[in-house]
Amino acid sequence: MSFILLVEQTAPETPSANQVVLYPKSDGLLYSKDDAGTETPTAIVVATQAQLEAATTTTVYSSPGRQQFHPSAAKGWCQANTVGAAVVSYNVTSVTDTAVGDADIVWNTDFSSGNYCAVGSPRNDGSLFAAIADTTTTSTQTRIRVFNDGGILSDPSYFMVLAFGDQA
Amino acid sequence: MKKIIYTRSDGGISVVTPVINTLGESPGFTEQDALERALAKIPLAAINIQVIDPFVVPSDRTFRNAWKQVGATIEQDMPKARTIAQDRIREARTPRFAHWDALWSKAQEDNDAAAMAMIKANRQKLRDAPADARIVNAADETALKAAMQAVIGDLP
Numbered sequence: 001m002s003f004i005l006l007v008e009q010t011a012p013e014t015p016s017a018n019q020v021v022l023y024p025k026s027d028g029l030l031y032s033k034d035d036a037g038t039e040t041p042t043a044i045v046v047a048t049q050a051q052l053e054a055a056t057t058t059t060v061y062s063s064p065g066r067q068q069f070h071p072s073a074a075k076g077w078c079q080a081n082t083v084g085a086a087v088v089s090y091n092v093t094s095v096t097d098t099a100v101g102d103a104d105i106v107w108n109t110d111f112s113s114g115n116y117c118a119v120g121s122p123r124n125d126g127s128l129f130a131a132i133a134d135t136t137t138t139s140t141q142t143r144i145r146v147f148n149d150g151g152i153l154s155d156p157s158y159f160m161v162l163a164f165g166d167q168a
Numbered sequence: 169m170k171k172i173i174y175t176r177s178d179g180g181i182s183v184v185t186p187v188i189n190t191l192g193e194s195p196g197f198t199e200q201d202a203l204e205r206a207l208a209k210i211p212l213a214a215i216n217i218q219v220i221d222p223f224v225v226p227s228d229r230t231f232r233n234a235w236k237q238v239g240a241t242i243e244q245d246m247p248k249a250r251t252i253a254q255d256r257i258r259e260a261r262t263p264r265f266a267h268w269d270a271l272w273s274k275a276q277e278d279n280d281a282a283a284m285a286m287i288k289a290n291r292q293k294l295r296d297a298p299a300d301a302r303i304v305n306a307a308d309e310t311a312l313k314a315a316m317q318a319v320i321g322d323l324p
Contacts, residue, residue: 078187080185080187083183083185084171084183084184085185087190088191089187089190089191091192092187093187093205093206094172094185094186094187094202094205095184096182096183096184096185097183097184098176098180098182099180099233100229104182106184106209140209141209155232
């Protein structure tokens with residue numbers, strides 16, 4: 001067995017023209033620095049959930065199984081009809097029909113608090129509009145309410161909800 | 169897929185449909201898994217939680233807000249359903265009132281006593297419509313829906 005042993009260190013000085021230096025740093029990654037002084041990690045490193053949620057590092061990369069932790073990613077979404085059947089969905093546990101024009105989208109992975117950004121709309125050919133309910137929207141569920149132009153709760157063809165925010 | 173029903177503290181009934189997500193679900197995730205996952209998230213305040221077959225849930229949502237849970241079934245609360253029917257009639261008569269109000273102004277300007285009498289009678293019919301005997305006497309949901317549609321159809 002053979003190996004090359006490199007000692008972790010701080011970034012060395014910029015090399016001379018037409019030279020590149022390779023060195024490990026205390027984060028365990030191997031870096032290169034070119035003659036312009038540009039430092040670059042030499043391996044693709046998968047970002048952790050915490051790194052994605054912090055959304056600051058530029059030296060690690062998102063993976064399909066974790067990218068949803070980034071603040072810009074939708075944490076859940078759903079298109080469901082009035083009897084609760086989800087046509088398409090992500091991160092949804094169930095859809096609750098609570099009344100005419102009124103449904104709860106219950107999330108699978110909850111949000112860390114009730115403060116997150118949910119957007120709802122009806123899918124419908126008529127003139128309906130939707131609101132996200134206040135007190136009945138919690139870290140575990142989002143309530144969408146759909147009204148007709150007279151302000152009366154009405155069933156749409158479909159409820160559509162998506163949500164952004166920090167998950168538990 | 170089976171559904172879950174329960175009664176809320178406000179007396180209303182919630183109908184829960186478990187979901188198998190179209191994206192992001194673990195391989196082999198079954199309807200039973202989805203049901204158990206949904207059951208685990210039923211609110212603590214839920215009363216009389218029951219797992220039911222989907223056909224138990226009425227397909228007609230005309231009087232959805234009058235549904236009440238009886239064991240593992242859903243029945244219609246007829247007094248509430250009548251109130252809903254009366255509200256629908258009130259909604260339907262609103263533009264009819266506006267119509268007759270406009271004609272009333274014209275009849276007054278013209279000092280047309282016959283027209284004013286006719287308009288007055290029609291406006292009274294609109295006022296009386298929610299209390300129509302067909303609504304009050306409807307014995308079940310089907311009869312009430314038919315009565316509601318008939319009363320709305322008869323609005324002057």
